[in-house]
Structures are given as C-alpha cells and as structure tokens.
C-alpha cells in the first residue's frame with residue numbers, strides 16, 4: 001500500500017490493531033513520521049504515517065453493496081464495509097462483477113429459497129441486492145445470448161464456504177435449465193447427489209473445517225440449444241494424496257476410513273476391521289471422532305448415495321475392499337533382514353495385515369510382499385531385483401497405499417460421470433470451478449507444496465483481477481467470480 005501523505009491533525013484514520021486487525025480513530029498529534037491517534041475504543045496509539053489509512057467519514061452506515069463505490073479501496077475500508085453488512089446478516093457484496101461471499105456459519109433459508117431464485121431470474125447484475133444467484137443468472141444469460149461457454153470461479157481459503165457456494169450455484173443453474181431425466185432423475189439431481197460420495201472419499205476434518213474438500217473440482221453443466229441441461233461432467237484434480245498416510249492432530253484422514261470402521265458388524269467382520277485407533281494411518285492423530293459427524297450413520301448414507309448415483313452393490317463391495325486394504329497396508333511393519341539392505345515382515349501381526357490386504361485386493365500375498373521389500377531396476381542387461389531396508393520398504397508401502405487410494409478416487413469420479421451421462425452434441429456449458437483452500441502443514445510434502453502453490457497462484461491471479469476490475473468500469477466484462 002502506498003504511503004498516505006495527506007494525514008493531518010484531525011484526520012479520521014484506520015490504524016493496525018493486533019486483535020481487531022484495524023481500528024478507527026482521530027489523529028491528535030504528528031511528530032515527524034509518527035502520528036498519534038486516539039481510537040474510538042479509547043486507546044492512544046502511535047503509528048508511522050505510512051502505515052495508517054484515511055477513513056471515509058461519509059460512508060453510509062449500512063455499508064455499500066458494491067465496493068467499487070467506496071471512497072478508499074484499502075484493506076480496512078473493505079473489511080469494515082463487509083463487517084458492517086455481515087452484522088446485518090448480509091453475506092454478499094459486489095466488487096464490480098465479482099461477488100464476495102462471507103460464510104454465515106448458519107442456514108439462512110430465506111436467502112436461498114425458490115422465491116429468491118424466481119426474483120433473480122433475468123434480473124440485471126446490480127438491479128437487486130448482491131447474490132450468488134445473480135452471478136449464476138448473468139453467466140447463464142451470457143451463455144444463451146452469445147452462444148459461448150462461461151465459467152464461474154469460486155475461490156477462498158479453507159472453510160470460507162466455497163463448496164456451499166458451489167452447491168448454491170449448481171442449484172440455481174438447475175433451476176434455470178432443469179428438465180426431467182431418464183428414470184425420473186435429472187442430470188442436475190445426479191450431480192448434486194454425487195456430492196456425498198465425493199465428500200466421503202475426498203473430504204476430511206482439518207484445523208479449519210470439519211468437512212474440508214481435499215481436492216479441486218470443476219463441474220461442467222452442458223446445455224442444449226433451448227438452454228436445458230443436457231449432460232454434466234465432474235472433473236477433479238490435485239487430491240491431497242499425502243493425507244492417506246500422514247495425518248496429525250487435530251486433523252483426520254479421509255472420512256471414508258472412519259465411516260467404514262463404524263460399519264455394521266457383518267461388514268467389519270468381512271473386512272477384518274476394528275477400532276480406527278488400531279490403524280497406523282488413522283492413529284497418528286489423536287482426533288478419531290468429530291462432533292457433528294456420526295460415522296456409522298454416514299457409512300449408511302454414503303452407501304445410499306452410491307445407490308442413487310448408480311454404483312452397483314458389487315462395485316460398492318469392491319470400493320470398500322480397497323479402503324479396508326489401505327488401512328491394513330498401513331499396519332504392515334518391517335524389520336531388518338539378515339543381509340545388508342534387506343527387510344522382512346516384522347511379526348505375526350504385520351503378516352496378518354499383509355495377508356488381509358492381499359486378500360482384499362485379490363492379489364497374490366507373496367507377490368505383494370515382494371513388491372514391498374524388493375525393488376526391480378531396469379538395466380541394459382535386463383531387470384535386476386534387489387532387496388531394500390525397512391525404511392525403503394515403508395516408503396514403498398505408503399507409496400502403494402497413496403497410489404491405490406487416488407486411483408480409487410479417480411475411478412469413482414469416472415463412474416459417477418458415466419452414470420450422469422454427457423451430451424456429445426452440446427456446444428455450450430457453464431463450468432463451476434471450486435478451488436480448494438490452501439493452508440500450511442506441520443510437515444509439508446511435495447504434494448502439499450504442489451497443491452498449495454497452484455492454489456496460491458490462482459488466488460493471486462484472482463486478487464490481481466479484483467484490483468484491476470475495481471479500478472475500471474466493469475461494464476462489458478465477461479468474467480464472473482465468487483470468493
């Protein structure tokens with residue numbers, strides 16, 4: 001932020017505050033580069049003039065619904081405007097064509113009901129109060145009028161409300177372009193019904209969010225010439241693979257592991273499972289249960305959601321066999337072998353988990369063991385097999401677990417897409433991109449680094465777009481975004 005030069009005695013300003021981020025007050029003395037400010041909370045603060053920002057004393061007390069109308073578009077001005085509106089349960093605010101959505105952490109039914117959808121249908125952006133439906137409506141009408149595809153980007157940090165906002169966008173687009181599908185299930189219903197399945201396998205409890213999406217999602221809704229939804233596809237990317245083998249308090253691994261460990265007893269017996277705390281991939285964190293998540297009920301709900309999206313009983317069995325196999329793999333420990341750089345299965349307990357993983361994956365247990373404790377090297381003379389020490393065997397085990405879990409996730413997404421169905425003749429679509437939130441981990445793996453830097457890059461691009469859009473007239477701009 002450029003230094004503010006017109007600060008004089010009597011100026012109303014914002015100064016940084018460690019608890020409130022920014023606090024407002026009046027300058028009563030200036031000595032050199034220091035301004036002395038009496039804050040509205042009765043404190044006296046001294047700050048460098050370059051670190052304080054002017055306050056617009058004529059700003060409307062209820063805030064403005066489009067922040068391009070703020071006299072000062074600086075951080076304290078923006079935050080104050082959003083806070084004033086949020087206090088009145090107004091969670092949406094525009095900055096030009098971009099919608100800022102603040103997480104209400106409570107259901108606001110009147111804000112998202114069918115009457116509200118009716119109201120926003122066909123309304124111009126800015127004619128009504130800021131709303132996520134207005135963004136969806138604009139992108140739909142642009143698509144229909146110009147015959148071109150459109151995209152809506154939903155971005156924000158973890159727990160900001162991206163997934164909930166994406167669901168509202170989908171619901172509104174389904175309201176505009178909905179039609180009856182085969183067998184009574186519409187395409188849009190199937191897309192929405194696939195959420196619990198994807199969330200069971202791709203969401204986890206994190207520090208910030210009990211149901212955090214650990215993958216990015218791009219949902220394409222395809223439309224026919226009359227503007228009705230004719231097909232859909234879900235594309236996912238950057239599943240956080242490292243979580244499968246590595247979790248730390250107070251986070252959890254992917255929900256499906258805990259759901260399966262709370263399954264009815266016949267399933268527990270079939271998959272040779274036990275309490276989640278007996279599995280290495282789950283007990284690295286002391287967080288096993290989460291308030292508000294009933295793992296036993298969620299297991300049944302996930303099975304039900306799988307039925308709804310057309311995943312057969314046989315396929316469901318196979319899916320949960322892989323999930324259970326991952327847990328058993330994590331409990332295989334290795335000890336040093338008799339030769340240098342070699343390892344053996346540590347004990348009878350590890351042998352039990354190796355054999356169970358092999359049975360569940362329907363593979364030869366001896367081959368599975370060799371794959372973990374040996375390595376094949378391709379040389380010009382042919383393939384050489386060497387043994388590896390316990391540490392390398394553990395790395396192989398974790399690599400294998402991550403690989404089969406992410407392949408399972410990709411398979412699920414493909415399966416859901418196959419059952420929703422795509423329209424090969426559709427020439428236009430609306431894509432909704434939900435970029436998952438970034439955060440910093442205690443131990444950052446290459447996978448964390450890759451996803452965090454990509455997400456940060458996207459967020460930086462979005463931030464740059466904001467300021468550009470805020471500075472110029474937004475008339476005619478074709479991009480829409482929500483954050």
Ligand SMILES: Nc1ncnc2c1ncn2[C@@H]1O[C@H](COP(=O)(O)OP(=O)(O)OP(=O)(O)O)[C@@H](O)[C@H]1O
Pocket residue numbers: 103104105106107108156157158159160161162163164165209211212213214435436437438
């Ligand atoms: N519009 C909303 N109405 C009601 N509750 C909401 C809304 N948006 C978010 N929430 C609440 O906040 C929680 C976190 O929101 P959400 O999962 O959408 O965040 P996210 O940005 O997708 O996070 P992550 O990147 O970690 O997946 C939700 O589980 C819900 O309880």
